[in-house]
Amino acid sequence: MLAGAAALVEIDLGTRGEVHAALRATMVHRHEHFFIFDQAFGMFWRDPEAARHASAMAMMEGMQEQQKPPPAARRLAEAMQGDRPKPPKPAEEPPEERVDMTFTVSERERLQNMDFEAMSAAELAAAKREISRLVLPLDARPTRRFRADPGGPFTDLRATVRNSLRTGGEILDISRRRRVVRPPPLVALCDISGSMARYAQILIHFLHAVANDRDRVHSFLFGTRLTNITRPLRHRDAEVAFEAVAKAVPDWSGGTRIGDSLDLFNRLWSRRVLGQGAVVLLITDGLDREGARGLSEATERLQKSCRRLIWLNPLLRYAAFQPKSQGIRAMLPYVDEFRPVHNLASLRELVSALSGPQAGRMRSAA
Structure with a gap:
């Protein structure tokens, strides 16, 4: 603005x-938004009666059918008509009709499989409410620490000798202990460039829900630079958290430097947050404006520093997806899982995959 x-x-x-x-x-920062901007500019300055007359003339003259607008055009129409007064209700409402819903798809099921890019404003609000209720029980892993447990599988000789001092050195009971088991740290690296801005807004809601449900969750955003948003996302109030994130991130919807951002993360943050078998979620479409410069080396080092590196790419929503760009080809050999992230169903599949036990690294082709 x-x-x-x-x-x-x-x-x-x-x-x-x-x-x-x-x-x-x-x-306008994306080519597919040119049509939406032109429509918004025309709708703002046009005569209110012009649309009705134009549609009538089109029907009379048999004009050719216009090109189908992109999914975001529906949100544009809702925004332009949001302040208009609603028409008055009729004096007598017709009786409620009963419709047989057998063998039909519910609204909630349709929302699960709808692409985030094609959702209206109301559908996006409903999707955010669904995301806030997602629970992420990561697969618990054994640590080096132990805790006292009378039924534990290990004998605690130090505690046994210490307790025997109360009875003059006579051992009356054997102390036992059990290894502490806890979920590994979760680290999210989310791309907020122009091509990922729409999905990043939804996925930040997912990261906020996860960060408020468990500890040791670290979140980073990157476009042309890397920004740590772990502390702002810990606020319970979503509006306060997102306002703090907006103030902390200076490069929203800008360019993308994936290689430089991953290299900076490896040098400054990997030793702090990737301990104890951390799981890394790399959320990006792999389109880097710097090509593949340094991207292969940075991704390889990131994979070697964590237990699992999961790449979430919204481009996988296309059935004919092919890893043709230089960035995708440079990163793909060094990720453990390659998953889509474009709707609620893909997020639920991710939660199921993270919650299940995983022995070692796993590979999945695109």
């Missing part, structure tokens, strides 16, 4: 074409 306001100062505000070009150049 600031860039758009600055651009309007440099042009002739009396020329509609210059205003359109200036705002489009500063506000």
